[in-house]
Amino acid sequence: ENRDRIAVVFGTGIGGIDELQKSFATLEEKGPKRVNPLFIPTMIGNIAAGNLAIRYGMRGECLNVVTACATGAHCIGTALRDIRHGYIDAALVGGTEESVSPICIAGFTNLSALTRAEDPKEASLPFDARRGGFVAGEGAGALVIESLESALARGAAPIAEITGFGSTGDAYHMTAPDPEATAITAAMAAALAEGGFTPADLGHLNAHGTGTPANDATESKALANLMGGVEAAASVPVTSVKGTTGHMLGAAGAVEAIVCALSVARDAVPPTAGFAEAAEDCPVAVVTEAMTDYPQKVALSTSLGFGGHNAALAFSPYRG
Incomplete structure (x- = not known):
């Protein structure tokens, strides 16, 4: 392969927060001369993409x-557009x-974003009536995407x-999604339309x-908006992997894209692991038994981020 035309678009929502917290403690306890000289390049979020490019010799974007x-979803969508515009042939x-980490858990807890359930089996409950917040998860997801010509060659x-990508912003609130779900609906519609599909x-x-009250209600509203009503939305199976993985923040969209592609x-x-009681504010058809x-x-695979960032990726089977 021509490595000058292979990109790495790989992200993290927070960056090296453990390294940041550890280095603050070192600074306070032992002084500035004991801070790791590689503190900055270890902490910054772009170093994941940089190290992957170095490891595999990929010299594209x-x-x-x-x-x-x-x-994770926006990284996939960004590379998808680069491939379609002809800037690159493939991307990791x-x-x-x-x-x-203590600082993240404290922040999310004080934001009332984390579940307070004591039973782990009743902690991560996407779309469930008992849901009360997300379970913090860690992980990573990686995909190789490329033009069909590159793959076959x-x-x-x-x-x-990947037949479509939609990206919008709520322009509404720092942490809360727009309850009218206008922008995420637009992202979903755009992803479908790009591939020539209708709802x-x-x-x-x-x-x-995520299992938070606001997110799940908003996504339910978005699906109803997209489909033209609650009754039509109830005909679309809905699943969330966060009942199994917890919420992996910057990794979530990538892991969910992998699951959606394989699906x-x-x-x-x-x-959807954990789901048992239908919520009145989530009138959607949550999948409780594997559909084969x-x-x-x-x-569609959807992702929402603090700040009102929305992404939707459309996946279709490859029929050859």
Whole structure:
């Protein structure tokens, strides 16, 4: 491959927060001369993309798109557009997060964003009536995306096709999503339209589904907006992986994109762990048992981030 035309677009919502907290403690306890000389390059969020490029010798565009919990999805969408515009042939894309640290947990707790459930099995409850916040998770998700010509030229077997990407901003509030869901609805509609699909073609929604009251109600509203009403929205299966993984912040959109791509490729929709009681403010069809033998034209994966950042990725099966 021509490595000058292979990009790395890999993000993190927060960056090296553990390194930051540890270095503050070192500064206070031992003085400035004991702070790690690699503190800055270890902490900054773009170093993930930089290190991946160095490791694999990829000399194309090297970016870190930061949009809080929508980071992973926006990294994928950014590289997708670069490929479509002909700037690159392929890209290593995704997101990563290591945010379970005292300062992050304290901040999210005081924001009332984290669950207070004592039973782990009843902690991460996307779209459930009992939901009360998210469970902090850590992880990473990585995908190789490329033009079909590039994939076939190197003998690759495509898993799925990214048929659309929508990106909007709420322009509403620092942390709360717009309850009218106008902008996220627009992102979802744009992702479908880019691939030539209509809402009637939607096979399922892999939702952001954090298990917070505001997010899940907003995504339910967005689906109703998209489909033209609550009754039509109830015909679309909805799933969230956060019942299994917790909320991985900057990595979430990438991990969910992987699940969504595999879902359309395998004619399946995975269940939502933890869901048991339907919520009145979430009138959507949450998947509780794995759906199989379920071919789909297109599915959506949505991501929402603090600041009002919205991303929607459309995935379709690759039929060759």
